[in-house]
Amino acid sequence: MDRRNFLKQVAVFSSGILLAEPVFRITPDLLAAEAVAPILSIGTGKNYTSLVSSVLQPLGGMAAFVKPGDHVVIKPNIGWDRRPEQAANTHPEIVRAVVELAIMAGAKTVQVFDRTCNEERRCYVNSGIKPALDAMDSRKVQCNYIDERKFIPVTIEKGKSINKWSFYKDALQADCYINIPVAKHHGLARLTLGMKNTMGVIGGNRGKIHGNMGQNLADLNTVIRANLTIIDATRILLRNGPQGGSLKDVKVLDTVLASPDPVAADAYATTLFGLKPDEIDSTRAAAEMGLGEMDLNKMDIRTV
Amino acid sequence: MATQITLRTCRKLSQVLFLFLFLLLFRLTDYSGLDEIPYAVNIFFRWDPLVAATVLLATKTFISLLLPSLVIIALTVVFGRVFCGWICPMGTLLDGAGKVIHPSLQPNRLLRLVKYILLAVILTSSLFGLQLVGFFDPFSILIRGMTVGVDPVFNLLVSGFFDPIYRYAPQWLSNLSEPIYTALRDSVLPHRQSFFLLSTLSTSILIAVVALEKLGKRFWCRNLCPLGALLAIFSRFSLFRRFPGRSCKECQHCAPSCRMGAFDPTSRHIRHEECNLCMDCVDNCVNQPSRFRFLLPDNRLQIDISRRAFIGAGLAGMALPLLSQVNAGDRLPRPTLLRPPGADAEEFFSKCVRCGECMKVCIQNALQPCFMESGYEGMFTPRLIPRIGYCELNCTLCGQVCPTGAIHNLSHSEKKAFVIGRAVFDKARCLPFADNSPCIVCEEHCPTHDKAIKFEEVTVVKQNGESIDLRQPYVIPELCIGCGICENKCPLPGHSAVRVLSTSTTSGDEEYGYGAYNEKDNLQKRSMS
Known part of the structure; x- marks a missing residue:
């Protein structure tokens, strides 16, 4: 299924004419795309705004992902009522830099949202993300709270563990979906990276996802196919994740990495914690489903 | 004549302003993006002398949060129950409701002593550690009813109107309705739909207070409100009073229409502690220029409850805290x-x-x-x-x-x-x-x-x-x-x-x-x- 087809289904569904649910399956063209070595770019720097921009250069810049007139969704982690330095949420400067690049590339609208774990207003404000985006004062940028009405049920045809879940309409309809998780520790998943960040655009009782988390996350990521994953490792949470709370658990790396391949991005980010990619269940499950490359040796890694 | 109209208009304006302030503070009683709420959203309780008195009696300690209540006491000692007529949002709500439900009967004037009995019971109970003020304080009833029932239902109604449009109506219609809904959510609606236990019970008390208006103008304020009773006692000493102190013989203008029923039907004297200075009698006066001016307290009529009955009610009220202690x-x-x-x-x-x-x-x-x-x-x-x-x-x-x-x-x-x-x-x-x-x-x-x-x-x-x-x-x-x-x-x-x-x-x-x-x-x- 291509995007056009999918949009048609979503449009038809949401207009209420046909009570069919969008269906997602992994198509052969997706598997074929694997042949090319996925490119991954990584960089270090103190100025996060220019860091994001230079990390994207080897990938062709933001213009390779965002086309003029696109409706772009940028999905940071805004899950917790924590301050930026506590490393529980994506750094506001990173979010703002990505939003600015998307607008410069010609995006018509840029939506930034997350279904938070703590109270949403506290998370949006104290993460620094809403203030940073409000300060841009651009009509194109929408940093709105989740609207419960926008969760629509989706059949996950090739889901190995879950075959139905509700997803956020705006995330499904985006012309370009950019996932910008923060890299951090997580009790159950060990690490939360790009795959796990997708939980912020799903509805329902998310605690149930934890039952078979690795496979469940991979299944969810067959629906939400990030065009670009930018992992914020400017500071990473080593313990007491996913929300931390003490700077003692935070390590400053000033690092950002990006890849159009969500599995490659997660796999590489795992090494920043001294772990191997296959130690993260969701990375392994996603690679097995053909969602991307987890073998570091098969990636085209560019350091900027 | 022009000044007389202005007085009543001033009162109405004051009522509307304080009701607006009350509703504004109610809406601001929420997270604003700051860890601290920068407004005194609870001011209606903090200047409530009844709340201050009961908390003082119950805790036997002075609580500085409740200092603003002295302002209302001072206001009452000078101007009488101007708080009830000009400020109290519950009173404004009842005046407004009266315009719709048209009070029919003149209630039994004996009922007026109920508020003093309630006051006596509440005060003695609090002295022995049983806090009953929340069941009868007008602001407790009002804010609790609004929080637990009125506000969530308001949100339910508004979202119930816009949600079906969003879900089922054609795109062009929801394109029109959604900006309105968003504007409402950013202004008058709560951030999220809330849900409360006792939503029906809490709100029924508020509705009952309003419904009592059918039995007579300001039924609650005249007969039941313990805060009104407390202020009535203070206003016995107040200096700003109606002149002349009785209604004119043969004239049927002010006394029958008094919203507080403050004129004694036989002696025609005004019961000053019942007057809430609404200024209607000044405005309606046809014969003689009745007005309000500073006068020495001169209460021709006894208060509706004798000192003995008041103390008796208080002593009887002691039964409540005692019974609670053996629960x-x-x-x-x-x-x-x-x-x-x-x-x-x-x-x-x-x-x-x-x-x-x-x-x-x-x-x-x-x-x-x-x-x-x-x-x-x-x-x-x-x-x-x-x-x-x-x-x-x-x-x-x-x-x-x-x-x-x-x-x-x-x-x-x-x-x-x-x-x-x-x-x-x-x-x-x-x-x-x-x-x-x-x-x-x-x-x-x-x-x-x-x-x-x-x-x-x-x-x-x-x-x-x-x-x-x-x-x-x-x-x-x-x-x-x-x-x-x-x-x-x-x-x-x-x-x-x-x-x-x-x-x-x-x-x-x-x-x-x-x-x-x-x-x-x-x-x-x-x-x-």
Whole structure:
């Protein structure tokens, strides 16, 4: 299924004419795309705004992902009522830099949202993300709270563990979906990276996802196919994740990495914690489903 | 004539302004993006002399939060019950309702003494530690009714109008309706739909007060309002009075239409303590220029209740606190009855005026009114129900809006250390124990640092012989503050497999859960560290 087809289904569904649910399956063209070595770019720097921009250069810049007139969704982690330095949420400067690049590339609208774990207003404000985006004062940028009405049920045809879940309409309809998780520790998943960040655009009782988390996350990521994953490792949470709370658990790396391949991005980010990619269940499950490359040796890694 | 019209117009203007202020403060009783609410959203309680008097009597301590009540007393001593006529939003609401439901009967004037009896009972009860003011104080009734019923229903109605358009109407129509809905949500609507226990009961009391208007103008204010009674007593000494002090013979203009029924039908004298200075009689006067001016207090009529009856009512009222003290319910453990963070360990019941401000401001909808869980005495006091909403770690709003200090205004560090209760696992239901399946959603959400919920990595053999690595959660009691996020987020249907239980004890030396524990000591200890 291509995007056009999918949009048609979503449009038809949401207009209420046909009570069919969008269906997602992994198509052969997706598997074929694997042949090319996925490119991954990584960089270090103190100025996060220019860091994001230079990390994207080897990938062709933001213009390779965002086309003029696109409706772009940028999905940071805004899950917790924590301050930026506590490393529980994506750094506001990173979010703002990505939003600015998307607008410069010609995006018509840029939506930034997350279904938070703590109270949403506290998370949006104290993460620094809403203030940073409000300060841009651009009509194109929408940093709105989740609207419960926008969760629509989706059949996950090739889901190995879950075959139905509700997803956020705006995330499904985006012309370009950019996932910008923060890299951090997580009790159950060990690490939360790009795959796990997708939980912020799903509805329902998310605690149930934890039952078979690795496979469940991979299944969810067959629906939400990030065009670009930018992992914020400017500071990473080593313990007491996913929300931390003490700077003692935070390590400053000033690092950002990006890849159009969500599995490659997660796999590489795992090494920043001294772990191997296959130690993260969701990375392994996603690679097995053909969602991307987890073998570091098969990636085209560019350091900027 | 022009000045006379202005007076009544001024009164109406003042009523509308204060009603608007009241509604504005009600809406501002919410998280604003700042950790501190920058407005005195609870001012209507803090200047309420009845609240101040009962809290003072009940706690035997002076509470500086309630100082503004002196302003209202001073105002009353000079101008009489101008508060009832010009300021009180409940009075304004009743005046407005009267215009719609047309009061029919002239009520029995004897009923007026009921408010004094209520006042006497409330005051003596509070002296003996039983706080009843919340059942009768007009602002408690009003704000509680609005918080628990009116506001959620208002949101339900508005969203019930716009949601179907959004879901089912053609795109062009929802393109028109959604901007209106968004504008409403940004201004008059609450941030989220809230849900409350006792929504019907709380709001019915408010509705009843309004419905009583059918029996006579300002029925509540004349006959029942204990705050009105208190102000009436003060206004016996006030200096700003109607002149002349009686209605004119043969003239039927002012006395029959007086909204407070302040004129005595036989002697025609005005009962000054009943007058709320609405200025209608000044404006309606046709014969003689009646007006208000400064006069020495000269009360031709006795107050509606004799001193003996007032004291008698007070003494009879002592029965209530005594009966409460022999209520066996207080000797039972109430393990699931959790109080808000910062709840005064000893004087919570004496201080809480059941105003509902804490429930209004709670950003997780976690604070709910009690029904009979702690006796009728505790009805409408706030309790925290984690399965409905948990206590947000960095939030201190309930303590900020509490007008009497029943919930302490905690600093951030005090709040993070304040123990609401302690989490206890039910291993018979918890998934990694009972079902051998991975979960630890509780551990993920546990907000304390270090985490109060940790896990043990175990390998268990399932029934089918397959072995599985599991993380089984456990609580470290010393770290748990009982915020309840674990209970709230537990993915099990129905009851959570981890529940927060109260740590406070009923008799002090009894042990419950993790042992004897004194909240007040704890608060002091933690705040010092």
